[in-house]
Every structure is written in C-alpha cells, then in structure tokens.
Amino acid sequence: MMRLFIGLLLGGLCLLSDNVWGQASDLRPGRLSSAERDALQPGLQAAFQMLPLDTPSSDPTLADVRTVRLPALFVPAGEPATPFLAAGPFRCTFTGYLKTRLRGEARLAFAGRGAVKLWLNDEQVLAIEQGDLQAAPAVPVELAKGYNHLRLEYDSPAAGDAQLRVDWSSDEFPREPLSPRDLFHNGDDPAIRDGGQQRAGRLLLARHNCLKCHPAFEGDPSAFAPLLMPEALRDTPDLGEVGARLQADWMTEWILAPASLRNKTTMPAVLSHLPPATARQTAVDIAAYLATLQGEPGDKQSIEPAPAADAVRLGEGLYEERGCIACHRFTPPDQDDRWQRVSLHYLSAKFQPDQVAQFLANPRRHYRWSRMPHAPLEPVETRQLAAYLASRSQGSLPLAAVDATPAGDPVRGAELFQSVGCVQCHARGKTPPLPARAATLASLLAAGHTERGCLAEEVAGRGSAPDVQLAAEDKTAVREFLKASLESLTRDTADDFSQRQWKTMSCRACHARDGVDAILPAVLYDEGERGLPPDPVPDLTWAGEKLQPQWTQRLLAGLLPYRPRPHFHLRMPALPARGDLLSQGICFEHGFALDENPQPAWSEPLAETGSQVAAMQNGLACHRCHAIGDQQATAPFEARSTNLSFAADRLRYRFYHRWMRDPMRVEPATKMIKFAPDGLKTGLDRYYKGDAHQQFESVWHYLHALHAAEKPEPAASDP
Secondary structure, eight states: OHHHHHHHHHHHHHHHHHHHHHHOSOOOTBOOOHHHHHTEEESEEEEEEESSTTSOTTOGGGEEEEEESSSOEEEOTTSOSSTTSOSSOEEEEEEEEEEESSOEEEEEEEEEEEEEEEEETTEEEEEEEEEEGGGSOOEEEEEOSEEEEEEEEEEOOSSSOEEEEEEEEOSSSOSEEOOGGGEEEETTOHHHHHHHHHHHHHHHHHHTTGGGTSOSSSSOGGGSOOOOOHHHHOOOOOOTTHHHHBOHHHHHHHHHOGGGTOTTOOOOBTTTTSOHHHHHHHHHHHHHHHHTOOOOGGGOOOOOOOOSTTHHHHHHHHHHHTTGGGTEEOSOTTSOOTTOOEEOTTHHHHBOTTHHHHHHHOTTSSOTTOSSOBOOOOHHHHHHHHHHHHHHOOOOOOOTTGGGSOOOOHHHHHHHHHHHTGGGTOOBTTBOOOOOOSOOHHHHHHTTOTTSGGGOSSGGGTTTSOBOOOOHHHHHHHHHHHHHHGGGGGOOOHHHHHHHHHHHTTGGGTOOBTTBOOSHHHHHHHHOSSOOOOOOOOOOTTHHHHBOHHHHHHHHHTOOSSOSSTTOSSOOOBOTTTHHHHHHHHHHTTTOOTTOOOOOOOOHHHHHHHHHHTOSSSSOOGGGTSOBTTBOOOSOGGGOOOOGGGHHHHBOHHHHHHHHHOHHHHOTTOOOOOSOTTSSBOSOTTTGGGBHHHHHHHHHHHHHHHHHHOOOOOOOOOO
C-alpha cells in the first residue's frame, strides 16, 4: 500500500508539474507546454515572400506558407520558388523545432547560394551575406535537450539558381544533413492552416477536372501564361474501346452514382439534378452508346485464359507479394477502412470477361495519368492475379429499377453524351475531348458565383451543374483558392509536385519516410493469409540526397534496364507520366541541383585495391549480402541487398561515404553493418592501415569499374 501511495503521489506531482509548465510563458529552452507538444507536426514551416519586402503585405499573392521536410531548397534560375509566387528573388523563412536527445554543442554549416540568418532559441547565432554559403565557416551552437526553437531566414540571389542546404556535426558524428525525423513545427498555426487550405483547393480543382469545363481565364489561352500545373493538364480515360472492356450495366450505375461503386473517385454525378427515372433512362442510353465503342480490330490485346489449376491460390500469393493489398480492399466502397484503400468490391461487375488481365497487363493503355501504377507482371501472373481478384470481388449492382427502364437507345445516347458534357473530359479513340466551353473561373469569381453550381452547399443551389461530391470543407478550400490564388494555376514547381504525388500515388503504401512506417507490413500482419512479411523496401527519407536524379527518372519512367533488387517479390512500378517532375522534385527538396555530384576522378589503381577491400576472402565480404552481376549473394534471403554492379549508377558520392561510415544512423532498420565502429578504422588492417575513409574510397572506385563493365540492353519504353 505504501508503494502504491508513493506512486500515486509522484504521478500527481508529475501531472502538477506538467500543468505548471503548460501554463508558463517562459519555459526554459528545450521544454514545451503540453498544448504545444500536442500541436507538433513533422517538418518545418516555410514562409515565402517576394523580395524586396516593401510590397504591401495585404496582397495574398506575395506570400505562401507551407510545410517542408527539410530546411533545404533548390530553385532553378527563372523559375518560381512556389506556385503561389511569381519567379524572382524571394525570402524563405523556416521556423519550427530541432529535437535533440542530449544537451551539447553542435556545428552548423551551409551550402548553396544566397544569404542566411539563423536564430536558435530566440537568439541570433549567425548571419551570412550574399554569396557562396559553402565558403562560410561552420558555426558552433549550444543545443538544449529537447525542442530547440529554430528560425532560419534565407534570401535568394538576385539572379541565378537559389540553393540552400543545412548540415550539422558534433564530436559524436561528422557533417551530415539535419534529419526530417528531428524537425517539427506548430501545426495549429493559422498561417500554416491557411496555406494548406490554399494548396488543397488548388489540387482539388485540378484533380476534379474543373478546367475541362471552365477555362481559368477569358480570351485566347496563348494570350496568358500556359497552364503549368500538371494535374490540371492530365488526361482522363479514353473511351474509344470502352464497350469491349466494361459491362453496360456497370457503366449505367457509374454514370448515375460513381461514388457508390468506387471510393476516391473524381468522376462527378453528372445527372444528379434530374428526376430519378429520367436520370436512369439517360444513363441507360449513354451506356448503350458507350457499349458500341469497340475500338479498331487491330487495337485488341490478346491474353490467354488463366490456367485453371491453382490460379486463384497463386493469384492470392501475388496479391500479397506484389503489395496490391496495401492499396486495395474487397469491402464495399462506403465501408470504413483504416488505411483508406481503394475498394475492388465491384471489379467483376465492371469488366468484361478476361478484361481484368488486360488491364493489369497495361493499366495506362487508356488513361496515361491513371493512379494505378504499372507493376511489371509476367503474362501468367496477370492471369493468376485476375483470377484471384474475380474470386474475391462479389459486389452486385443495384439493378432493381432496370426492369422498369426501357432498353437503351445508342443513337439518343450519343446525343446525350454530347449534351450532358461527357465530351468535355473524355476522348473516344481518335476523337479528342472538346475544349472548355462553360463560364471561366475568373468570371465566376468576379460575379460572386462561387457559392452556386458545382460548389453549392445545398442541392437547390446547384441547378443543372454536376455533383462533384466534395465534402463541405473541400468546397470551402476550392472557394478560398479561387478568391486568392487563381494565378497559381499558371505556375508549378517540381518539389511541390513531388510532395503532392507522394500522397496522390500512395507511396507510403510500400515506403517508409521521415520516421513514418509503410502501410504494407501492417496490412499483411492484419489481413495477410500467407503469414510472410513483405520485402524490406527502401526507406525514402534520404532519396533526394541518395539517388542521382537521372537514375531516378529512368526508374520512374520504366526505362531502367535492370532491377536493383531482382530477388524482391515486390517490384517498383513505372510512373512515366510523373517520372520527370518527380525525379526533379525529390532532388530539389533536399537542396541539390540535378547535375550536382562532385567526386574525384576515377582511378584504376584505387579500383584494383577496392576489389580486394570488398572481397569475400580477406576483405569486407561485400559479396556476402550483395550480388555482383550474375554472381549471387550467399547471405540468407532476408539479408540480401542491391546488386553492386549498378551502385555507382544510382548513388551520389557524398551519400555513399555517409552511408558507409554509419549505415544505421542513416536508416535505423538497415541490416548493413558498421564496418568502422569508431568511425575511423575498420578491422581490415592490411589496407591503408585500417583507415576507413580510404578503404571506402577505394571501394567506390571499384564500384565504378563494375558499372562500366556491365552494359545491359535498355528496356523498352513503358507505353
């Protein structure tokens, strides 16, 4: 009893202490109140303004506030720093907290071009004038244990590229970038909420294809800046062969109520303003017309039926091994799902027989910007996976009202396809969509009509406009965007695009980043039938620093002539419509130029020594876990990693040395060992007297020799 009493007393004192700290306004450095801790979100707040700063601050086009992963950026000359600002000199102010485990001294260093001022725990600790930031010496700073308040003010050069990177070092570790895992900001700040709302409204307007009906501005599009936001320019599904692919009954229900058949759809309910019986007859007629669109005879693909024996069982294995389970579920669309996956409940009702396999073989054949990535599958795998999906997709269409509806008239349906507005979005083979013909967004805004039509809160206010099926807060976000930031549709940046696509393409389904786990392991644990963990997919926290963007672009475009991890069951899908901007954005958000990879000239003697340092016998035994060309690794499957023949093709020199020095500091979950426990010497004394850096340098030259020796044939371009 006495122990219980003491425990309760101490617990009460802790709560009282926390309450006192929470109410205090002068907490010591490193401490935050309970409310402040609860409001923390990953990343830093970045506020962008045009220079000079004597422009009226009331103009909302002169400022943009967003969350960034790192205090880093790269803005090519002549391009805007953010879609919400014009191109030109700018200031970016990063604010937030750097969390440290222990109190102590660190040294901050910078790279890039521009001017920098830094405040740490509300004290200015440095100011660097305009110029080469790399030339400024590292600055010692005292860091408190816990949350160190950070404010970094960066002014871009008057001309040329703008670039910033922030590194730190201490007696415990050499120079390295600040980690996104240690950076936080106040997510309740009104500025960050408003900035997030602007971005959300902009993306919603683009993703819901509003510009297919409503041009942004009056006049000839060539008279103003072209629309550069990629999502606003993307295609929509081509219906030229839709009758050969999809079932007419499903198309009827899809036209009537798309959200009832698929969650996360951007297809509007275009007939929602009509009486139910009229709407259904209209949908039946349009579906009858679409059923006549069979494509040209030469357009048909041919995939053999799935072998009956074990097809469903093998397909189930593929569904888990290839990671499909992380993005899809078989429960009805309106059923809650903790991972927000896309429902396949009505898949069998949607496709004509054997068309699921056709779709899996090339998901973007009729829709280049489809969110469904192209994961490489063998023909037999597409058949097996299609068989499994058909066995699990049990959704029945609500066809009770169909019996009372006259059969569809394809001639009338063709006319309705035009008058209803389907032609604004959808091509039909060689027949492209019509250009936008409704009122411009600018004129709607000028007339104060943002509360009517598609954005009306009440059905009565929508009139004949389609139901875009947006939540009330999403409609508010679009309205606020139209009022403040319509011009931003004429601009975009690669890093902004990459951050949007991280969410849009559900990259987190397979990849961890910034300390946030991937979804796939948790889904397999809860729902997997095979009881096997997923392949250890790379953490993408440092992808922009780690990977050469030219390599990343080829990977995302599906043009890489080899698989870095051929032993994986998971396969990186191709994203050709997004690959160029994604590879650039991943690079820019870490503060690197596309061609930035300084390294020493290749040395044949160093490469020869490196081959011995890396050797299985009397070396670091790199071959144990890494394949080299056709020579396979000998370690157990779960410990195997990338093929070293292409390491020099993938990695930046700077990152390679950082990784070799201390792999687990870069990626805590890695199985790669730390060869130099003290960071200075390995146990391999016969080369360079154990000097770790020189040994790693020689291996780098050996990797380049391997890459030069491997000349794989280029892969075919993904269609």
